[in-house]
Amino acid sequence: MMIHSRPEMVHTHQTAPTQFVEANGNRFAYRRFGKSGGVPLVFNQHFTGTMDHWDPAVTDGLAMTREVILFNNAGISTSSGEVPGSVEEMAVSAAAFIRALGLAKVDVLGFSLGGLVAQALTLAEPGLVRRLVLVGTGPRGGEGMATLTPEAEAVFGATYAHPDDVWLGVFFTPTEKSQAAGRAFLERFRLRQQDRDPDVNEKVAPAQIEAISKWGAPRAGMFDYLREITQPALVINGSNDVIIYTVNSFILQQNLPNAQLILYPDSNHGSQYQYPALFVADVTRFLDAVVPFPTRKDTDHG
């Protein structure tokens, strides 16, 4: 038998083929690229988003130092199944998908709704998650999270010359500088030409809103569960998130036992797309560190 050896194809956000894996009765679409050999980073997407809503500046930036895995959760775009009506069920799907890839330990990044899924996944499967990156997200019962915020209602309810322009209001502040960064982001996330995900169907938004509302409903002791998430965590948001209010990132950090908070200036829900170089540097440092938050004793070798 001959062994054929060839240099591995190096894929990027633009070229990574969509692959499929069966798990939990569904067929999950995913893309996997970057530097292999370490702990992969699994991305969990926001409300109505697909794999093509990630910013290549972020995914390719992080793929320089690790394998990144994008996927569509159940019922999203090219994945089969239905979007469940709770974050916890979305987390069950996500865990099944990760296990179906044969992975026993991953880093998890969640943005917005994806950040809720990332928390629920870590609670349900603590052994599966090494480190956690929570971006533009919030805790159970967080401030203004039981319903869409008034700002989100306005932005999602408006009509736009180009449909993607909705993201200028969701992810960026009204300042000239932030809007310019937003237009640059829209150019980047439209760059992939082939094998793009079709938009989600009309059943997705209602199911996701139901799940977000259940998660966001205030209750007694609503932040207690965060004490159980002992993984090192990095919480990142913009200064002026009007979709999931910035104070919720502060609440996450204050209640997670081992978390750092970073808030970038003059930025909204998509601060990581406004400052991709800072974001990639901050996340890379956090994920690469042997000790995630080293004291001087941890770094001293003298």
Next chain:
Amino acid sequence: MMIHSRPEMVHTHQTAPTQFVEANGNRFAYRRFGKSGGVPLVFNQHFTGTMDHWDPAVTDGLAMTREVILFNNAGISTSSGEVPGSVEEMAVSAAAFIRALGLAKVDVLGFSLGGLVAQALTLAEPGLVRRLVLVGTGPRGGEGMATLTPEAEAVFGATYAHPDDVWLGVFFTPTEKSQAAGRAFLERFRLRQQDRDPDVNEKVAPAQIEAISKWGAPRAGMFDYLREITQPALVINGSNDVIIYTVNSFILQQNLPNAQLILYPDSNHGSQYQYPALFVADVTRFLDAVVPFPTRKDTDHG
């Protein structure tokens, strides 16, 4: 006339000689070391602290990439004069000291009370300050800032086998890891043997408490002044600051027009001494960046 040339003496936190300069009717003690040629970084010290209360891991770490200037403000230890009863007067002194060194533009770092002085200095002399680092500090009228917090009363009111042990409670959390980092800090800040500053006299604490109380008193529109501080700012604190509550760092970032917030995990008022490597890296990146918070457009050259 002969010109004598010799390699410049490279000083560190431990070896930098105390120098003196006259300004505003006072004689200011200072130490100046590090990489010259750029914008110097002026350190403003906390309640009852002298130049010897800075951590060499922080000062020498930052001195790798810039000149650092430590000084005793009016009435502190080896500087002449009286401690004034307001933060604004302390800022007048600080500005006079900086000008007396012949400096027209500096970066300013302020820790705790020093962070109040740094804000007042920037307000009074906006042209003098390029960038601002605010550590373990808070805004005018900040939460719990009109008086010493109950936790501060308890820590400062207790007696200690070694007087410096008070800083274990002021700067570090009760966790084993934080206390171990605290003991390592105490070893570092006692390392300088020669030419140490004598402790402040008994008039210092009452005057500084008067100044802090005036600053901390709640008033209408108390955060409005922060909109006038347009310099790029980096706000850093521990997750559990019991001296100036952590929420005040969040309030600073939320009201400063161009500020990033970083909160480190499991840390109290002295998070920069618990995580000096992270702190030095974060502050160095912020101060060295051509654009302090670059968007992708700022970093693209393609």
